[in-house]
Amino acid sequence: MDFTLKIWRQAGPKVKGKFETYPIKGISPDCSFLEMIDILNESLVAKGVEPVCFDHDCREGICGMCSLYINGHPHGPDSQITTCQLHMRKFQDGDTIWIEPWRSAAFPVIKDLVVDRQAFDKIVQAGGYISATTGGVPDANAIPISKKNADTAMDAAACIGCGACVAACKNASAMLFVSAKVSHFAHLPQGKIEAAKRVQAMVKKMDELGFGNCTNTGACEAECPKGIKISHIAKLNREFICAKLG
Amino acid sequence: MTNYLNYASVTKKVTLAIIGGFLMIFLLLHAGINLCMLRNDGGEWFRAAAHFMGTNVIIKVFEYILFAAFIVHILLAIVLQIQNWRARGPVGYKVPNKSATRPASKFMIYTGLLVLIFLGIHMMNFYFVKKGLVEGRYLVELKDVDKIDQAVLEQNQMQIVALFQDTEANPANAYGIKPVADNLTKDQLALFGENFTAYEPDFYNMAIELFSNTAYALIYLVLIIALCFHLRHAFGSAFQTLGWNHPKYTPFIEGFGLFYAILIGLMFGIIPVWFLLF
Ligand code: HEM
Ligand code: SF4
Ligand code: FES
Numbered sequence: 001m002d003f004t005l006k007i008w009r010q011a012g013p014k015v016k017g018k019f020e021t022y023p024i025k026g027i028s029p030d031c032s033f034l035e036m037i038d039i040l041n042e043s044l045v046a047k048g049v050e051p052v053c054f055d056h057d058c059r060e061g062i063c064g065m066c067s068l069y070i071n072g073h074p075h076g077p078d079s080q081i082t083t084c085q086l087h088m089r090k091f092q093d094g095d096t097i098w099i100e101p102w103r104s105a106a107f108p109v110i111k112d113l114v115v116d117r118q119a120f121d122k123i124v125q126a127g128g129y130i131s132a133t134t135g136g137v138p139d140a141n142a143i144p145i146s147k148k149n150a151d152t153a154m155d156a157a158a159c160i161g162c163g164a165c166v167a168a169c170k171n172a173s174a175m176l177f178v179s180a181k182v183s184h185f186a187h188l189p190q191g192k193i194e195a196a197k198r199v200q201a202m203v204k205k206m207d208e209l210g211f212g213n214c215t216n217t218g219a220c221e222a223e224c225p226k227g228i229k230i231s232h233i234a235k236l237n238r239e240f241i242c243a244k245l246g
Numbered sequence: 247m248t249n250y251l252n253y254a255s256v257t258k259k260v261t262l263a264i265i266g267g268f269l270m271i272f273l274l275l276h277a278g279i280n281l282c283m284l285r286n287d288g289g290e291w292f293r294a295a296a297h298f299m300g301t302n303v304i305i306k307v308f309e310y311i312l313f314a315a316f317i318v319h320i321l322l323a324i325v326l327q328i329q330n331w332r333a334r335g336p337v338g339y340k341v342p343n344k345s346a347t348r349p350a351s352k353f354m355i356y357t358g359l360l361v362l363i364f365l366g367i368h369m370m371n372f373y374f375v376k377k378g379l380v381e382g383r384y385l386v387e388l389k390d391v392d393k394i395d396q397a398v399l400e401q402n403q404m405q406i407v408a409l410f411q412d413t414e415a416n417p418a419n420a421y422g423i424k425p426v427a428d429n430l431t432k433d434q435l436a437l438f439g440e441n442f443t444a445y446e447p448d449f450y451n452m453a454i455e456l457f458s459n460t461a462y463a464l465i466y467l468v469l470i471i472a473l474c475f476h477l478r479h480a481f482g483s484a485f486q487t488l489g490w491n492h493p494k495y496t497p498f499i500e501g502f503g504l505f506y507a508i509l510i511g512l513m514f515g516i517i518p519v520w521f522l523l524f
Binding site: 006008017019069071072073097098100104105106107108109155166170171172173200203204206207210211212213214215216217218219222223230231233234235236237238239240241244 | 254256257259326329335339340341343347351478479483486487488490492493496498
């Protein structure tokens with residue numbers, strides 16, 4: 001398959017960037033999107049051109065490191081999939097593919113397609129944990145949890161912190177990410193203890209870092225590779241209202 | 247306001263949603279009153295409703311709450327929107343976002359601003375008349391005639407009686423006297439004397455005059471459609487903001503939001519359409 005790639009190139013955080021055009025030929029339909037960029041980079045290196053920087057790690061859809069805003073979709077056109085799990089067969093031969101970094105005031109570009117997502121770490125540091133002393137491994141069923149709550153908490157825990165929700169949102173809001181963390185803990189007895197403090201601290205940090213305000217557009221839910229639902233955002237709102245009311 | 251800017255995003259959103267809910271109830275009431283216009287009774291029902299709305303004490307208190315609600319809703323919405331624009335960062339996307347979103351959610355600020363324009367026009371045409379800031383048409387009820395100054399009454403008696411004369415042949419009214427003198431200009435109102443305050447704005451005739459203007463009716467209609475789109479997203483969104491999301495009830499709420507938006511659109515929109523057609 002042949003493609004025309006339009007890739008955002010930016011030498012550093014403070015430098016002005018621009019789109020570069022790279023034609024690429026003979027790509028297998030079974031090639032993953034990141035492998036396709038690897039192939040491009042090899043050819044760029046051969047030509048003595050600086051390769052395109054992009055984030056990746058596990059390449060199996062579990063770490064949340066890969067990103068890329070592809071043709072207007074974070075993680076590309078396929079649903080519930082990370083960029084590393086996206087395959088070139090999802091495109092048409094001859095397509096022009098626009099590749100941009102996540103755009104958010106809170107995720108500044110470091111280089112090319114790589115953005116700094118430490119803002120998410122800061123939100124988690126503000127309250128996305130439980131204060132428990134670690135000890136021996138506890139018995140799995142020592143604390144009874146209803147099936148419904150266990151399932152909901154598990155769904156929320158699937159968030160890999162990739163930031164696609166922020167990238168997709170017209171408000172660059174981090175509510176889906178934050179709500180996944182809040183909801184995950186709030187559905188479990190261990191997390192309930194600090195629930196009121198947690199939700200307020202995490203929302204405060206999120207606002208401070210310059211993420212936008214959620215207007216319930218649902219773009220995040222549509223693009224989340226892990227299928228996190230905006231019902232978790234409603235849960236966050238409930239937790240927040242209850243925390244404020246006492 | 248600077249302090250308010252520091253409130254948590256969720257606090258602002260919850261405030262916006264509660265106020266929005268209040269405004270949505272108000273819209274239903276207002277639309278209901280407007281519909282009285284279409285009753286073929288020479289404006290009797292509409293006038294009674296407008297009279298009640300203009301004089302009832304509870305409604306007067308409600309009016310201040312309503313004003314505050316609109317102002318806070320609009321200011322909050324604009325603050326949130328500016329923060330949201332800034333949150334995208336220094337460089338935006340080249341390719342516009344193609345994510346599937348809830349209908350009408352992407353242009354709330356624009357539909358909101360159109361509603362704001364509508365509110366401006368509406369205030370100029372009606373509310374400011376009531377406040378005496380803009381000249382309009384007025385009405386005086388027959389029963390209030392004895393509130394006219396004796397001297398003035400003696401001087402202008404003939405002209406005042408003429409104002410109450412039923413010019414359209416009305417067989418049910420043998421004396422040809424109407425219970426209200428309506429559609430009075432400011433000059434005609436002056437006949438009742440300087441100290442006469444028992445008049446009311448004649449919203450019925452003012453509305454008829456405005457709607458008889460095709461351009462006005464069309465603009466009104468377009469702005470009402472903008473309101474419909476605003477409400478389409480707003481209804482369900484407010485529930486979500488308040489944390490009411492449930493696998494069983496949310497689809498119903500969303501459906502009801504669509505129904506509500508269309509209902510409001512029809513209730514308000516039918517009036518200009520009526521005037522355009524008949
Ligand atoms: C009769 C008039 C109006 C009603 C009934 C109404 C109702 C609502 C409701 C219920 C919401 C949803 C709140 C939430 O999800 O938390 C909302 C949001 C909003 N409104 Fe209004 N509104 C009206 C007028 C206006 C005006 C005049 C503006 C002008 C700036 C405006 C701008 C907005 C914005 C920007 C939002 C936020 C978008 C969002 O949450 O999705 N609204 N409105
Ligand atoms: S909620 Fe979904 S899109 Fe957002 S960070 Fe988590 S996995 Fe990524
Ligand atoms: S590289 Fe780990 S999720 Fe894509």
